[in-house]
Amino acid sequence: MPESNERTQRVAVLADSDTRWKWGALTAHRIAPDGRLDGLLLRGRATPTARQLEEVGVQADSLRELTSAEFLSDMERDPEQYDVVVLALVGGGVQAMLHGLAKVWQGRRRRPVLVTGYVGVVYEKLADGLLLRHGADIVLANSRQDAERFRAVYEGVGADSSSVVEAALPFLGGADHQDHEPYTVTFAVQPSVPKTRTDRLYLLNRMADHARMHPDREVLIKLRSLPGEHTTHVENLPYQRLADDVGLPDNCRLVYGNMGEVLDRTSLLVTVSSTAALESLHRRIPTAILTDLGVRERLGNHHFIGSGCLASWDQLDQGHIPEPDPDWVAVQGVAADGEYESCFDAARKRIAELGEAPELPPVAPYYNQVTAPGYLPPLLARHRLAPDGTPLPEAPEPVAARGIRHTMRKVTRGAARGAYRYGAQRVAPALRRLGKL
Structure with missing residues (x-):
């Protein structure tokens, strides 16, 4: 090269x-x-x-x-x-x-x-x-x-x-934490943690309760994907579908978007074990790792033992603000001292x-x-590879059928993407505007 x-x-x-x-x-x-x-x-x-x-x-x-x-x-x-x-x-x-x-x-x-x-x-x-x-x-x-x-x-x-x-x-990256109004609590959702309906409804209810307890605050539930979309992990119980069962107050809502932009307006980041916690700590945003469901390997929050960030919703409801341990932060690659670029x-x-x-x-x-x-x-x-790394052949099909199927797949894929883009870019914003009337 x-x-x-x-x-x-x-x-x-x-x-x-x-x-x-x-x-x-x-x-x-x-x-x-x-x-x-x-x-x-x-x-x-x-x-x-x-x-x-x-x-x-x-x-x-x-x-x-x-x-x-x-x-x-x-x-x-x-x-x-x-x-x-x-x-x-x-x-x-x-x-x-x-x-x-x-x-x-x-x-x-x-x-x-x-x-x-x-x-x-x-x-x-x-x-x-x-x-x-x-x-x-x-x-x-x-x-x-x-x-x-x-x-x-x-x-x-x-x-x-x-x-x-x-x-x-x-x-x-991003700007250091600044105080702003309204005080905004952001919960960073994870697709597979926790997994059960009971645990997810528990977290949703605690978020809704926190919003009712603090009407001067905004509580944002930062989502990773739309129902039906896939990400790194499979999400079988999207929070969007469970939210209707809880009934969120006006100051508690679901949001999408780039995590960095959401953190720009976040006063307190709350999560079970999302990597968003490291983004938040890097920007010196107060960060809470929930202990409500236990500190367990299957939840991933055991990784934050010693961080100083472990807290429960009861503690957050009462105004507790976790203080991160600087030694723990230093070994986690969170360079809040400005040395990140190196x-x-x-x-x-x-x-x-x-x-x-x-x-x-x-x-x-x-x-x-x-x-x-x-x-x-x-x-x-x-991954359709032979033991020596050679790609395995696809199942054969008649030449005529192959051409038709290839064309149909191409047309169908293009139509589906076009429909999705139209829905995401035109229909969804229009519905959101109507919802605010």
């Missing part, structure tokens, strides 16, 4: 959901601030909708949907079209693409630098998720604590840990070093046919 000062760096982000697109695209901007960004959306259950992409607010120079087989074919045809490829995928997806790329780039001296990482707080399946990401040239850690844990896992299984590079969450220096340096090397080594994940012969083949098969 030519040196970065000779031409614009070219970065591709392969993402499988809205949250991973957000992480991948913003990571690309951090590691190549003046580079060209090509967005590749992996077609599947959680492929972002136009509304979700707009809410993320990241502009790409190009954006298209494709299958994993199409991605690998594209990488085989022209491996030097990109300087860096960011794999913003679930762990199994990263592992599958690493094996697929290892196959299509076999014997090649030149290829892009491969970067991957996590979209937020790593509070479960640490070993599993990390080993599925092993094989990338760079595995980004969002904090000093994560970097130490990641290296310990790799070294503990005898895998190379030099790929681990300490950085930070790429979407931290957090990606190490990643940029490593990419430059790899880019200037005469050749990059073959892609070699820890999991292979020797280390994981029972685990790897079915994992690759779920």
